[in-house]
Amino acid sequence: MKQFIYENYDLRVERKQKVRHYEAFWSNRVLYIIVPVGHLEEEEIKELQQVSDYMIRTHQDIYVCSFVKNKNDSYITEIEGKKVAIFRMPYDYSSRMLVIGKDLATFHNHARSYPAKVTSINRIGQWKNLWVTRIDQMENFFREKVRSNPVDSFDSQFVESFPYYLGLTENAIQYLVDTELDDSPMMNDAATLCHHRFTNLTWQQGNWMKLPVDWIFDHACRDISEWIRSECRKGNEMNPTKIQTFLQDYERIAPLSSFSWRLLYARLIFPIHYFECVEDYYTSGPGTDKKWHEDRLRGILKSSSINEQFLGNFYDLAAVPAKTYGIPTLDWASKRM
Structure with a gap:
């Protein structure tokens, strides 16, 4: 080397x-x-x-x-x-304290002014097609698993849980479609630099760096929603106040439109964490730790009710006047496994 x-x-x-x-x-x-x-x-x-x-x-x-x-x-x-x-x-400027919401909003504002056309790393407006393709592929795989009968614990968990997450995905796609039909984007809804998966670890204090290979061009609420999702994945250890502070810090720099809030919510509904867990297991090599993947999926399934509760109360938590904005909400009582 x-x-x-x-x-x-x-x-x-x-x-x-x-x-x-x-x-x-x-x-x-x-x-x-x-x-x-x-x-x-x-x-x-x-x-x-x-x-x-x-x-x-x-x-x-x-x-x-x-x-x-x-x-x-x-x-x-x-x-x-x-x-x-x-x-x-x-x-190393790690002595400077990272204020994640404020710094993310500033990053988005700066990148939004990029003057050149972006094509290869552009994902703006592509969520619906990507989600539809992904769910169609997994639905075909699910049918094959049902026909061949589950052979291990992960197979069984996947076959039993997939119809529920199929329903969630359909809701996410419909919510996204309705948003694009019923609402209009504002200036802050223009494409900007985002991350494939933005979490609390993306910009680590002490190793604070912004790595270009993490980036794509997309709507800013991609990063916001994925950061919130990573916090929700903590289950009972999730801190609602931390999420509220993050959103408040972000909006002080870059206020969110009703269009942004609806896109953000649609992405939170879409169960990307479930898809990635299943895909990681079935694409991993023969030496993979099956139990680790099984425990990971089991944890996702156990936290489904917590996730529903969070999504059901999200607009109240975020202090978004949903009725004033005309933002629809979902009835989560009917989505239980």
């Missing part, structure tokens, strides 16, 4: 360490991180580099990791058959 980095980047590895789950190294008092990028297309890398450069140069965002070019003037290098990119980590 040391030889590879020196030959390709002219950087001498002085000390290695881990950052998140990535390999990282120090060179001349600068920390660099090595990130696999085989899942990204070349055009996606190009757009991510351009928008990260914009955030650094135009908005002086000192926490954005910057792409490092190799000796061939490319941001992608192949090592042992795998494509990687190297990023220069920001200096």
